[in-house]
Amino acid sequence: xxxxxxxxxxxxxxxxxxxxxxxxxxxxxxxxxxxxxxxxxxxxxxxxxxxxxxxxxxxxxxxxxxxxxxxxxxxxxxxxxxxxxxxxxxxxxxxxxxxxxxxxxxxxxxxxxxxxxxxxxxxxxxxxxxxxxxxxxxxxxxxxxxxxxxxxxxxxxxxxxxxxxxxxxxxxxxxxxxxxxxxxxxxxxxxxxxxxxxxxxxxxxxxxxxxxxxxxxxxxxxxxxxxxxxxxxxxxxxxxxxxxxxxxxxxxxxxxxxxxxxxxxxxxxxxxxxxxxxxxxxxxxxx
Numbered sequence: 001x002x003x004x005x006x007x008x009x010x011x012x013x014x015x016x017x018x019x020x021x022x023x024x025x026x027x028x029x030x031x032x033x034x035x036x037x038x039x040x041x042x043x044x045x046x047x048x049x050x051x052x053x054x055x056x057x058x059x060x061x062x063x064x065x066x067x068x069x070x071x072x073x074x075x076x077x078x079x080x081x082x083x084x085x086x087x088x089x090x091x092x093x094x095x096x097x098x099x100x101x102x103x104x105x106x107x108x109x110x111x112x113x114x115x116x117x118x119x120x121x122x123x124x125x126x127x128x129x130x131x132x133x134x135x136x137x138x139x140x141x142x143x144x145x146x147x148x149x150x151x152x153x154x155x156x157x158x159x160x161x162x163x164x165x166x167x168x169x170x171x172x173x174x175x176x177x178x179x180x181x182x183x184x185x186x187x188x189x190x191x192x193x194x195x196x197x198x199x200x201x202x203x204x205x206x207x208x209x210x211x212x213x214x215x216x217x218x219x220x221x222x223x224x225x226x227x228x229x230x231x232x233x234x235x236x237x238x239x240x241x242x243x244x245x246x247x248x249x250x251x252x253x254x255x256x257x258x259x260x261x262x263x264x265x266x267x268x269x270x271x272x273x274x275x276x277x278x279x280x281x282x283x284x285x286x287x
Contacts, residue, residue: 002114003068006057017053019043028073036062067103072111074237087238104238105245111230112246116253124209124225125257128153131181134160135206137169137197138185145244146185149251156259156266166193173200182208187231187243189217198222211247 006012007021023043024031031039036047039062043050054065070087087100128134134153136146143164150160163172176182182201186194189212201208202222210223213231220226229246232239259266 002072002111003057003065004072012056013053016045016049017056020045020050020053024069028069031066032070063099064103067100068107071104071107071232071237071242074232088236104242108230108242108245109249112228112249115228115230116250117227120225120227121253121257124227125254125261127181127207127209127225128158128254128258129261132159132179133176133181134158135172135176135180135182136160136162136185137173137182137194138162139164139166139191139193141240141244142185142187142247145247145251146183148248149183149255152251152255153258156255158258169193169197170200173197173204173206176201176204176206178205178207180206182206183211184208184219184223185211185247186217186219187213187229187240189214189219191219195219195222211250213243 007025010018010021013021020039020043023039034042036050040047040050050062054060054062057065059065059068067087087104088097092100134150136143136150138146143162146162150162153160161172163169173182182198184194184198189210195218198208198219199222207225208223209225209227210219211227211229212219213229214220215226215228227250229243229250231243231246
């Protein structure tokens with residue numbers, strides 16, 4: 001929660017800026033509907049002061065500030081419920097939606113990126129390169145994300161597999177061993193089927209990498225490596241979208257790290273593969 005953390009660092013603000021910050025933090029539910037001028041009036045400051053505050057927080061302007069602030073507050077709202085307005089409503093024009101969705105996706109990547117542990121990423125990438133098989137465990141939308149990652153990994157010679165049925169995933173875990181690497185994707189971190197799978201993997205001494213929203217989630221207790229993924233609590237807060245974007249970003253980073261470890265060898269094998277496909281396509285044309 002980078003923005004909220006920065007707003008609580010009082011030493012960085014002037015007295016005028018601190019007055020604006022204090023009002024925003026005390027009235028989060030109002031911010032979605034306040035213009036720059038209205039916020040300035042309520043804080044007895046000026047639109048220029050609001051703009052300077054946004055710039056000091058590393059943002060281009062008030063509209064970007066509102067999107068990031070709303071996103072972060074919704075994720076930490078008490079009781080898991082939003083306390084401010086949805087990011088998209090019936091009042092939004094096509095232009096508004098185009099701009100807001102772009103901002104949501106950028107924020108999802110930025111928040112995920114800022115929580116990444118570089119040493120952990122290096123360890124995971126080495127484990128992926130070393131593993132006899134990379135076993136993915138995920139359900140529903142997360143299974144689709146895993147399938148995309150598997151396609152990329154297979155292209156660079158990393159054997160990877162995902163079974164979508166529950167019984168198949170249990171069997172997949174049961175027959176894995178310490179030469180495998182398990183990657184579990186769970187938005188909530190409390191999926192009972194995945195917890196049971198993680199227990200099996202732990203009994204089999206299979207290293208586990210977990211992509212989820214909290215290191216305190218039940219699934220995290222079984223993980224050898226944990227990667228935080230940005231999230232929003234509710235569906236209409238675009239929680240599924242935010243999490244999916246974060247997962248895709250992390251898996252692309254891990255894929256790139258594996259690729260970079262042995263780029264020349266992978267490039268050579270890929271050229272051979274492309275040549276084979278070209279010959280195969282030409283043969284098919286003859287038939």
